[in-house]
Amino acid sequence: MAVRAGLVDPSEAAITMRHEEAALGLASALPRLLVAARRASATVVHGLHGRRRSGVGENFWQFRRFNEGDVPGRIDWRRSARDEHLYIREQEWEAAHTVWLWIDRSRSMAFRSSLSDVTKLERAVVLGLAVADLLVRGGERVGLLGLTRPTASRLAIEKLAEALVHAEDDANHLPPPAAPIARLAEAVLIGDLLAPEEEIAATVAALAGRGGRGHMVMIVDPVEETFPFSGRTEFLDPDASVKLVAGRAEEWRAGYEARLARHRAALADIARRRGWTLTIHRTDRPATEPLLALHARLGEAER
Numbered sequence: 001m002a003v004r005a006g007l008v009d010p011s012e013a014a015i016t017m018r019h020e021e022a023a024l025g026l027a028s029a030l031p032r033l034l035v036a037a038r039r040a041s042a043t044v045v046h047g048l049h050g051r052r053r054s055g056v057g058e059n060f061w062q063f064r065r066f067n068e069g070d071v072p073g074r075i076d077w078r079r080s081a082r083d084e085h086l087y088i089r090e091q092e093w094e095a096a097h098t099v100w101l102w103i104d105r106s107r108s109m110a111f112r113s114s115l116s117d118v119t120k121l122e123r124a125v126v127l128g129l130a131v132a133d134l135l136v137r138g139g140e141r142v143g144l145l146g147l148t149r150p151t152a153s154r155l156a157i158e159k160l161a162e163a164l165v166h167a168e169d170d171a172n173h174l175p176p177p178a179a180p181i182a183r184l185a186e187a188v189l190i191g192d193l194l195a196p197e198e199e200i201a202a203t204v205a206a207l208a209g210r211g212g213r214g215h216m217v218m219i220v221d222p223v224e225e226t227f228p229f230s231g232r233t234e235f236l237d238p239d240a241s242v243k244l245v246a247g248r249a250e251e252w253r254a255g256y257e258a259r260l261a262r263h264r265a266a267l268a269d270i271a272r273r274r275g276w277t278l279t280i281h282r283t284d285r286p287a288t289e290p291l292l293a294l295h296a297r298l299g300e301a302e303r
Contacts, residue, residue, distance in 0.1 A: 036287070037129035037157060063087040097184045099135050099298065100207075102145040102175040103128045103164065104191025104219075111192075115222035116283040123283045124190045124219050125164065129157045130291050131188060135298070145187070146176040174199060180209030186298065187214035192224075197266040204274050214276040215297055216267065222284045225260070227253045 063079050066086035076089035109121035118126075132142045136156040143150035147163045173195035181187055187207050193200060193216060200216075207214055223229075233249035236242070246252055264280065271278040277297050281290040 036126045038133055062090050064090060097186070098141045098143065098150045098182065099131075100143055100145045100150070100181055100185065100187045101128050101132060101160070102187065102189045102191075104173060104189075104193075105164075105167070106173050106191070108173070108192055108194060109219075111221055111224075112283070113221050113223040115226075118283050120192055120219045120221060120283060123281070123287060124217075125161075126287050127217065127219075127281070127290055128188070128190050129161060130287065131294055132160055133157045134291070134295060174203045175207070177206070181207050181212035181214075183211040185212050187212060188217065188294065189214065190217045191219060193218045193267060194263075197263065197270070200267065201270045204270055204276060208274045208276070214271075214274070215294060216271055216276060216278045217290055217294070218264070218267065218278065218280045220280065220282055222282055225282065227256050229253075 063076065064087065066075055066080075066088055070088055074088050076087050079087045079089065103124050105121065109124060110119055112119040133156070135142050136152055136154065139152065141150040141152045142156055142160070144160055144163055147167055148160060151159060153159065173191060173193070175189065189203075204214065204216075227249075229246075229249035229252075231249060233246045235244045235246065237244075264278075268278050270276070279290050279293050281287075
């Protein structure tokens with residue numbers, strides 16, 4: 001059976017439900033992706049345990065007497081009204097940290113072959129939202145690089161999905177220029193990572209400039225790994241609209257595989273030098289596989 005591969009129609013590639021009217025917008029965009037993301041995140045248990053000390057957090061720990069130097073705005077007036085003293089309401093300190101997500105929305109992410117049921121874009125979105133859901137349920141803050149502020153809201157993935165739906169099309173294979181992430185923060189970059197190695201290295205260096213950790217997830221279609229083409233084959237660059245015709249495509253397989261191996265080795269070296277990680281995920285595999293790998297690596301950073 002011949003393998004078919006190419007870009008899906010723009011209306012089909014958009015972050016929307018395929019079988020709904022495209023004009024429905026956000027209302028029809030969220031359900032399928034959110035359900036898939038929550039189903040994936042539900043396979044992983046991720047908890048944040050309190051440290052039993054005063055600090056920033058959402059859980060009540062104790063009341064204590066108001067002391068000179070305390071901020072008056074922290075007084076709990078309801079508790080203070082019970083007797084003659086003023087009381088401060090303290091929260092239990094939690095080691096929540098910020099995780100910045102970036103999802104590649106460039107044109108090449110609309111690619112899908114007959115060997116997979118989903119585009120690279122759809123898998124990247126589902127994985128990104130699943131990571132966000134997992135982290136927020138564990139008490140962490142998540143945000144989209146260049147699109148949203150970090151949040152720990154239980155509605156975080158709805159907010160992130162809304163930001164993705166309404167964001168302008170992005171022709172860039174890499175995150176927008178940004179300040180380095182904080183030392184205790186982490187970045188998760190999800191895309192096909194087909195940009196030149198030097199550009200990826202510069203992006204990682206910029207994000208990790210203050211010691212921030214990060215993780216790269218390379219999303220690939222099965223044909224991008226196996227190169228199952230033979231005979232006369234036409235290849236199209238979706239970003240540059242450049243067309244290349246191979247008379248005997250099978251003769252290109254060895255060279256293609258060698259170039260792909262060099263690119264991945266370069267990405268692995270970039271990650272290693274900065275203390276980051278690299279995960280490669282095929283769209284014909286379950287989204288839970290890279291999610292579990294990311295969960296384990298994010299957990300390592302917490303410990």
